[in-house]
Amino acid sequence: MPSGPTHLFIPGPTNVPEVVRRAVNVPMQDHRAPDFPELTGSIFEDLKTVFANSTGRVFVFAASGTGAWEAAITNTLRRGDRVLMARYGQFSHLWVEMATRLGLDVVCLDVPWGEGVPVDQYAEHLAADPGIRAVFVTHNETSTGVTSDVAAVRRAMDAAGSEALLFVDGVSSIASIDFEQDAWGVDLAVSGSQKGFMLPPGLAFLSVSLKALEANAAVDGTVDGTDRAMSPSYFSFASMATANDTGYFPQTPPTQLLHGLRASLDLLLDEGLPQVYARHYRLAEGVRRGVAALGLDLCATDPAQYSDTVSAIRVPHDVDSGDVVRIAYHRYRTSFGAGLSKLAGQVFRIGHLGDCNEVMCLAALAAAEISLNDAGAKIELGAGVAAAQAHYSQHYLEETR
Structure with a gap:
């Protein structure tokens, strides 16, 4: 044996520290109880610290990181919007596949696996096509072990005068590798509980800038006489924000994982x-x-x-x-x-x-x-x-x- x-x-998924495992092992509780916001309020604030997002907000969904990918797209873009993406590993490939399935007009650049985001090619496309509505970057490509320069992509966007939203997949980087949402001008940053946050799978994090929140408010309605809004339900920013502002969730949250997240955030912030x-x-x-x-x-x-x-x-x-x-x-x-x-x-x-x-x-x-x-x-x-x-x-x- x-x-x-x-x-x-x-x-x-990564190893879960013993203190986090103990924090998850709590009795089931009432997620509508009057004191529940005492747990959630500090989580929302401390997640903003980890993402370095001082002015926007962080949503927590009961999902994997893939759910946050979908939430980011469906709340801020319309079907037919032209977006700039690159494939340089399995997870950047899957994000391209999702964007295509959701009806976006994807300009996709294929890069040898083992390289990072093609900043120079992005710059050329952005300069030539002011109609690009969003730019996507997989910060840390988990399949190849490559970390791309998100700040360089933002500089290329600014140099081209692009008003596009900047989407970043930080599932295997955030809480482990330096990430500066405000400083890098990232509008939607995606992560998940099972990597740097040292939790079991089950929570998806989406950190959203003020610009992205404004895009969400404007995404409904007709454009050129047609309604191309994706109108998410489960992943709706509006539903989530309304509930989160009072310390609750629009659906039943995984309360044990939230207790584990509280312990995980304590470990990260105590270490610095x-x-x-x-x-x-x-x-x-x-x-x-x-x-x-x-x-x-x-x-x-x-x-x-x-x-x-x-x-x-x-x-x-x-x-x-x-x-x-x-x-x-x-x-x-x-x-x-x-x-x-x-x-x-x-x-x-x-x-x-x-x-x-x-x-x-x-x-x-x-x-x-x-x-x-x-x-x-x-x-x-x-x-x-x-x-x-x-x-x-x-x-x-x-x-x-």
Whole structure:
């Protein structure tokens, strides 16, 4: 009989801290009770702090991040609106697919997987087409381990004089990687509970700027004699705002997850968001040095865009990354992320976000090494772990001088 836990190193859902697990384990309560707003009011305010949104508001839906994608689109755009998007990984691809299904006129730029958002191409399209109503960016592409420069996209929009809304998928970045909604001019920022927020799946967060709220107020009605509004019901901003302003929700909320969110926000804010971001960089850099010491490459092609939450690692040409993932799980009780879509068989992914520390990352590298070895990769066992150890130890020594 196997002993010990199965180690979780996927880029989401992530490990849930014990204090958050305890916070979720509470009796069911009345979500219409007079004191319920004592819980929700502080959550709404502290979520704004995490998103760095000082003037707008954050909606919390009982959904996955995909629900927040849909809420963002259906509340602010009309069918037929022309939008600028790019595909550079599985999740940016899925957002394009959703936008198309919802009836948007999608201008889609295809980029090699491993690169980030094509800022220069965006700038060209924005300069040539003032009719673009929205620009979409996947901040951290979870399938490739690439973090794109959202601020650069905003600069390109401003240089072109674009009045478009800026949509950002921050599901695997927000609460782990620096995110500045106000400073970057982001109008709609999407995230979910199961990654940097260190909760089980089930909550979708959508942080909305004043400009996006104004767009929502104006989206109903006819344009050119036709009604192209999407008119969401479950995801309606208006319904949610009316209820949230009194501390409640228009539907039954997952109250246990809200208690867990309160505990998670306490952890993030007590550590300090700059310290959270610095920790993620430190841990990620150790993993990256370990990968390099094994003679392997990341899927991300530009070091400036390496993700601090997930590393997608290319396996040798004669190795199937699916075998690495299966061996790790069945022999060594360790879960890694598989390569998705066109990267299937080519990469496996180590998630190093949320409730994570140095020894956990060393364990992930050790499991990766032995699984790669068993799958036939010619690597030096221990080389990756040693490189990461040296990085973590050196950082500690420098910090304590």
